[in-house]
Amino acid sequence: MKPYRIGTRGSPLALAQAHETRERLMAAHDLPESAFEIVVLSTKGDRITDRPLAEIGGKGLFTEELEEQLSDGRLDLAVHSSKDMPTALPEGLGIVTYLEREDPRDAYISSAAPRLEDLPQKAVVGSSSLRRQALIRRLRPDISVITFRGLVDTRLRKLADGEVHATMLAFAGLKRLGKSEVVTNLMDPESFPPAPGQGAICIEARLDDERIAELLAPIDHADTHAALNCERGFLGALDGSCRTPIAGHATLENGQVSFYGMILTPDGTTFHDIRVQGPAADAAQLGADAGAEVRARAGSKFFESWS
């Protein structure tokens, strides 16, 4: 039989995620490694590394090339970081499966101070995420945040070279790369809420492909799936303002989803947050309603005050 073709980006983190997916599929179906072929593709987001993602703009910077090959059948599935997934996907494609989420928290990394709060006045922190920049400024308005893109290793080298006092990365990514020992402190998800989708691997496929739906069903993690439905519902309701720093984190307990979401101005001076709870079956609607509510509360001036 022809191997299943698994598409991925070529970054070390993306490859780790594709390998994890393959291992779970091998274990779930008692299949040999040769039943899967990992196909590595380069995306626009991989090729442009000198500018902040928000500036390059456009949706699907890390997904377009993979989706093209999914759509025309060259790939059977594509493995992504949920955080990098646009809310609207190409016709005929969908996120079919979420693997059990890793720790969604942000990691603070620095040899200058044990916590963000302890950094010296006017310290320099490297991050290119709009959300992290805004959250850092909210907690520490004196800090200057500089754009800091590239692979995890590149960022850690810049930190070691003294270009910045500290940087922030997703703890999940560091764990998957076997680098959790570099972490100085983990950010509290209340005062520094993670990005929607952070820490969760998702698998995209053709929606009409029943064979792939059956293949993926046993590795789907129901609680992660519900949490992501909620977080992506929130994000979707706020789309169209893709330069807005957005944070959102859902957790599941006994079939109930608890969600905390926030939007901020890039300078961190103004923010609107919301906390909601409801049954897991309504997670997507819950998130969407929360998004609509903060959007209304913030008012259109909030979104027009920059960009």
Ligand SMILES: NCc1[nH]cc(CCC(=O)O)c1CC(=O)O
């Ligand atoms: N586009 C960057 C990106 N996308 C997903 C992760 C981390 C892994 C995850 O959130 O699952 C990262 C790097 C980072 O934020 O440190």
